[in-house]
Amino acid sequence: MQLPVIRHRGYARPVPKPEVAPTVTLQLSVDRSSPVPLYFQLSQQLEAAIEHGELTPGSLLGNEIELAARLGLSRPTVRQAIQSLVDKGLLVRRRGVGTQVVHSQVKRPLELSSLYDDLEAAGQRPATRVLLNTTVAASAEVAAALAVAEGGEVHRIERLRLAHGEPMAYLCNYLPADLLDLDAPQLEATGLYRLMRAAGITLHSARQTIGARTATPDEADRLGEPENAPLLTMQRTTFDDTGRAVEYGTHIYRASRYSFDFQLLVRS
Amino acid sequence: MQLPVIRHRGYARPVPKPEVAPTVTLQLSVDRSSPVPLYFQLSQQLEAAIEHGELTPGSLLGNEIELAARLGLSRPTVRQAIQSLVDKGLLVRRRGVGTQVVHSQVKRPLELSSLYDDLEAAGQRPATRVLLNTTVAASAEVAAALAVAEGGEVHRIERLRLAHGEPMAYLCNYLPADLLDLDAPQLEATGLYRLMRAAGITLHSARQTIGARTATPDEADRLGEPENAPLLTMQRTTFDDTGRAVEYGTHIYRASRYSFDFQLLVRS
């Protein structure tokens, strides 16, 4: 799964030898009667071991062959488990050396999560105030983003997101009219993405633009900011796994109280 | 590689049947004498075919077994090729149905790229003015980010990034002192990441924070913006594959001329 990259080992200082902690033997087991795939059982146990510090950063995982033998699995299965953790950025493989645990810092790799989930995970009790929930004719901008006819019917939702009773963001979203029904109580209880997923929509990818500008008087008022306060802006179009645009949103955030915080992995 | 996710198929409108274009037969071939892995040759050909529109969005790829037979490859190899494109978001697999091309819109999934490369790819001829390139004692903030001793030696680089002769961003970066040598001509000719990669450093992941605030008089002056203009801010710590922090940067961008634009994939 690694791209065949040519490694320039140029005119630089010698790469410091990464300290390798000793190989760790770990309590692992799989349940063959479970419907959960074996590779998945294994990868979860390994991930948990890393999470709990039983596998310390830098430690070697022990070679795949022996690990497979110890668990009564085949090497491809073990490799599949390891590979999934490599993709998550938790492990690094080196041919001729072994597989070692990355020196953490890794938290989570920028998921397509709603602001609601983010706030909830951060322990802020989020709240939503639905300001508008209706169908409107699609403007040119919205029609282009959702790939529907200009002037066609689309849902429009306007929400104010609060944390600890304080306004955090003003969210304006558009959805294809025939996608699903939403009412205010649902929207106040959880995030939009969770509702869409619960409706059987498989979210696949999204295109985002993050920028900044100063608040208009209206916006400043709604968010409780002084006039001309700096705002973070985000526009996002989300696609399901058939490639259909299922949501377009324009959000503004109080820069004084919110910032985007995420982790990137380098796809070698 | 798919997570065993329970599919809620709830109280929603019936999911519109995705239009499936007819299965496409494609001109594919692999070169067994090449050192390039077979699965990689195949995935590149498929990706190119998608890029060039020979595989149209929604079209089925034809079953793996037959595809493998047609190419003289084994099914695992074909699966590996397909999987890499699924991971890139170009293909979607459905058990019992087949593999189909995602209705594009997919461009690139937020890589760890330098601003320099981004501008260059966008056709803006970027330029860099090195304002500072020296070693300093690490402040508490920098020491924490790079995991070095406070007061220890670190490189400090300050650069002004221009596009079409106009200032775009002001970049301040810190690197461990023993990592590599950089001189101004190198820094003006290309981006920092490219230099690090060329020095044999394997970039692995990065932690980013994007926010906004108003410019100080100094900053406004440097960037050619009016006082109190909104700025986009980014802080980033980059790690190599041993988990070592190899770069910490604090960047500010003119919000009037720059925004972050990227694509996210949902990790099933």
Added chain:
DNA sequence: GTCAATGGTTTGTCCGGACAACCGAACCAT
């Protein structure tokens, strides 16, 4: 002492096969 050759270890790639799980369509019975 320094450099090149050697060998052992580990992951990377590839093969061929087997069965299970799932989807959709066609079919049949109600």
Added chain:
DNA sequence: ATGGTTCGGTTGTCCGGACAAACCATTGAC
């Protein structure tokens, strides 16, 4: 018409094996 069943097709999972490529440490030659 409606609903359930069956069946063919496709991907998902798993196995066991084989060889190649890369890395590291040791050995040997100069």
